Amino acid sequence: MAGGRRTESGRAGGPAAGLAGADAVLLGFVRALRAAGVDASAERMYAFLRAVAVLRPGMRADVYAAGRATLCGGPDDLERYERVFAAYFGATAGSPPLPTVRTPPPPRPRLRARDAAGGGGTPGERDPLGPPTAALASSTEVLRHRDIAALDAVERARLHRLLAAFALRGEARRSARRRPARRGEVDPRRTVRELLRRGGEPVRLRRHARVDRPRRVVLLVDVSGSMAPYADALLRFAHAAARGGRTEVFTIGTRLTRVTRELSARDPDLAMAAVAAAVPDWRGGTRLGELLREFLNRWGQRGMARGAIVVLLSDGWERDDPALLGAQMRRLHALAHRVVWANPLKARPGYTPTAAGMTAALPSVDAFVEGHSLAALERLAAVVRGADTGAVPEAGAER
Template identity: 75%
Template sequence: MTAVLAADAALLGFARALREAGVDASAERVYAFLCAVEALGRVSDVPSSDTRPGPGMRADVYWAGRLTLCGDRDDLERYERVFAACFGDGEPVGRRPAPAPVPRLRLVLQDVESERRTPASDERGTTPTAALASSAEVLRHRDVAGLDTAEREEVRRLLAAFALHGEARRSARRRPARRGEVDPHRTVRELLRRGGEPARLRRHTRTERPRRIVLLVDVSGSMAPYADALLRFAHAAARGSRTEVFTIGTRLTRVTREMAHRDPDLAMTAVAAAVPDWRGGTRLGELLRAFLDRWGQRGMARGAIVVVLSDGWERGDPELLGAQMRRLHRLAHRVVWANPRKARPGYAPLAAGMAAALPSVDDFVEGHSLAALERLAAVVRGAGDA
């Protein structure tokens, strides 16, 4: 029973990662997914006289999720990416092998000793798929600063499946709709097409579009253990058309163009070449003022969701940082601060820079792990609170 519950938890974690990637995996779809996996698991476990082998657990999970969790053509690419991140690349289960033109019988010699299995190996919870998903679920809550090389590589694969969307807002543009205000132009054109005969009233409603997201990523020395993960999180967010990315340290560098590479490793290489102040000091107040003077005041921060990913250590004047944060708060729709140090036991925002900035912050969240970044994405999307 424990192994089955662990497998279900791993599958729920996979569905949660799909939702974070932008797939509309509703509760009904997730329930259908779990039922399909259970049904396929029972079929694959029952011995059959058919000479064809039953599908493996990984293929069962793949096809069950693809047929129940994906509701749009755009979901397929996201599904492939998240599935590879959670369960590993393995064989390309997404492509069915071509059938052989002429079936042939072949004699297979089996070792009797290899067929002997221990009771533990018969449990469903020990399948490779459940083990991989469980390890990914545990890794989600690990502090990025304490990971080894292999775990960091796994975190990078999981971060590649992220998607960050800003909170939706109503725009001035309108679109045809069944309900809403009467559209006089379309209604008159319909009357003219009918020769003046009465026609159905045409209606329209305002469209919604996500707000612009501005990410300010601290790459100073105190943030070195988290800089790579946060920049890869920013790269996943930059796949949206309304996301701007800056690095802050001793200088302010706009790296939106470097983040445009689809490959995360190429993007990180381009960012490393463009940023001259890796692992330096931190001048948050001066750099925030530079951002507002050059970009924010002119419109980039107006109505946007500005996310500062920093531990709040400030070498400059804290009063300057507080004044610029108040200025930013007046321009932006929301100001979110993600601090990796917030998750540590006994943490309190007593650093001068953090204490000066906090009164102008709408949401103060953690940023030390994948789970914390998922919560940050929910806050930015307007679906969760800190």
């Protein structure tokens, strides 16, 4: 760009050079859209911030219109945008605007300044970003970084609404299939058929190109006793991921249970009820090595894990022999395209992966990330789709 390379932490010459509170709210909204699968690039983000600055940042209707015009790249993004906007700002996008939205905005700051000259105005009255939108969403932005285990019932309900807007898509891979394209290699069969139809007259060369498809994603969610504070939120994250297809979900504890079918219900609460009925080992012990071996023998070796992105969501506590877990992780590492481990304990101050299970698994892990909060799950989604490399553990073998 003409103004030089710019990042989210600052925009040279933009509508807000420093990240004020409302800027942080709007950037958090963009991150939530990315987690839901909307391709909100940096250029679109800057256009959104400029549009909001020109309009009225404190008004929900203006923020909604600015984001819909600048952040959505196609029809597929519109539904996701509606879901994320409703979850993030606490109201449906189609809700009637506040009465103040219809008030002409330009004269208001000057009139307030004159009226406040005699009585002393408060700083909030002169804040061009206004409180309505920031007040609605700032608590959501704080919630993004809160530990899921520390949330109360109201905060968990809001978290569930945000998780319902998630989307998880595997890193793109180039498949063997080809499709007609304007550019690419010459398609000899289609070109010859066109020649025959025209009696041998010269025709335009027909071309084709390879099709990019997302890799399969396999989620192994720990539902043991030590993971009880996080299990419900992680399974709701898995439910949102399973909606996009090409995602398989298993629970691990003392048994291995495939719950992909149970998570196919559109309603998250119905899906959670189905999973609760299907999983027999809630809040039990942990047999990671044995269950990983069962997964590989029954599903993974036959093709489910081959070339896939396998994500383990667990704290790494293992009650069986850690050597068995290490051996099975090496098998998994050889089959999968990428192995990601999300550990909720990683975010705690002073945490080191000293648990026997984690120590045995880390050499076969490609990305070791946190899994304790909404922001951490957003980053996990970015790692899975290849937009973020993740934190490669020191003991891990980089591939």
